[in-house]
Each structure stands twice: as structure tokens, then as C-alpha cells.
Amino acid sequence: MATTVILNGTEHRFDGDTEMPLLWYLRDELGLTGTKFGCGIAQCGACTVHIDGAPALACQTPVAVAEGRQITTIEGLSPTGDHPLQVAWRELNVAQCGYCQTGQIMRAAALLQENPRPSDADIDDAMNGNLCRCGTYPRIRAAIKQVVSKGSRP
Incomplete structure (x- = not known):
């Protein structure tokens, strides 16, 4: 079953394992490398993204949690870097x-x-x-x- 993620204002479909951490989907599947892998155990915050405007740690958030929600990465905060x-x-x-x-x-x-x-x-x-x-x-x-x-x- 496909998962729909609204990432930086654009809808994306994901047909893979919905238990995959959102971090790996962002970096490996979509090529958005601004979100960093730090510790991998939700202790450092390097992987912070927004889910519906609230901070979330992408290393421990499964893609399934992102279903139909607004996800914002550093690339989407301001595409031109002028936030x-x-x-x-x-x-x-x-x-x-x-x-x-x-x-x-x-x-x-x-x-x-x-x-x-x-x-x-x-x-x-x-x-x-x-x-x-x-x-x-x-x-x-x-x-x-x-x-x-x-x-x-x-």
C-alpha cells in the first residue's frame, strides 16, 4: 500500500516499508540531505524536521507517521536560504x-x-x-x- 507524504509543499508517494525511518526516506529516496543523521537514537536533534509545524526527530519517526501530513525539511523552510x-x-x-x-x-x-x-x-x-x-x-x-x-x- 502506498503512503502519501506532503513534503515541502509537494505530494510524494512512497511504496516501500512504512516502518522505514523518515530520515532515510528523505535522504536516500528523495535526495534531501539537509536533514542530518547524528546519533540515530533521537538524542541529538540533528535530524529535526517539522511534521504539521511541530518539531520531530526523523531518525525515529516511521514514514507511516507522515501519511497525509505536512512535512517540512530545511530545504523547504526557505528554498533560497533567506528564512x-x-x-x-x-x-x-x-x-x-x-x-x-x-x-x-x-x-x-x-x-x-x-x-x-x-x-x-x-x-x-x-x-x-x-x-x-x-x-x-x-x-x-x-x-x-x-x-x-x-x-x-x-
Whole structure:
């Protein structure tokens, strides 16, 4: 039985094993490599995508969960890379190695959709599930705050 996934605004049919992690469908089947494989056990957040606007860890989310739902990856957040968070990330040189940053941006975008004026505690709480081996947490918080201060809507 085919599964229909609405990915970055485009409908896709998947005829494979619906227990396959969404991460592998995105990367291996569709060639969308912005969503990263980090730990594979839902502990690092590198694979964060949005399902119906809420952050989800694609490494542990089966394709079946995505049936008929809106899935957004970093590629769909802004195809041109000009989402306010992506701009702030560049302006503040947030990334160091950069591996976790797509997951960080996706988590931050979900936060700002839910809470457009988060406090530092709100930011820390929301971003807590996304790890950065390089320790760029202060720059991540600064970029989120820059988007808030500019009144940009993600």
C-alpha cells in the first residue's frame, strides 16, 4: 500500500516499508540531505524536521507517521536560504562545524512559530533537545533573539 507524504509543499508517494525511518526516506529516496543523521537514537536533534509545524526527530519517526501530513525539511523552510533564522545564522556566524545546524534551525523555527517572543529560558528549554558538539549555544540563542528583535516572522 502506498503512503502519501506532503513534503515541502509537494505530494510524494512512497511504496516501500512504512516502518522505514523518515530520515532515510528523505535522504536516500528523495535526495534531501539537509536533514542530518547524528546519533540515530533521537538524542541529538540533528535530524529535526517539522511534521504539521511541530518539531520531530526523523531518525525515529516511521514514514507511516507522515501519511497525509505536512512535512517540512530545511530545504523547504526557505528554498533560497533567506528564512530569517538562516539569515541570522549567517550574520552571527553561528555554525562552527555546522553539522547540527539544520536541526538547530528547524527547532528554532518551530519555537518561533509557537512563541514569537521567547525569553532566554524559553529558548533554552525549546532548544534543549538539540546538541552542538562545538558548543555554539550562545550564538544560537543570539541568532534567535536577533530574529525576535527584528520582528521577523518565520
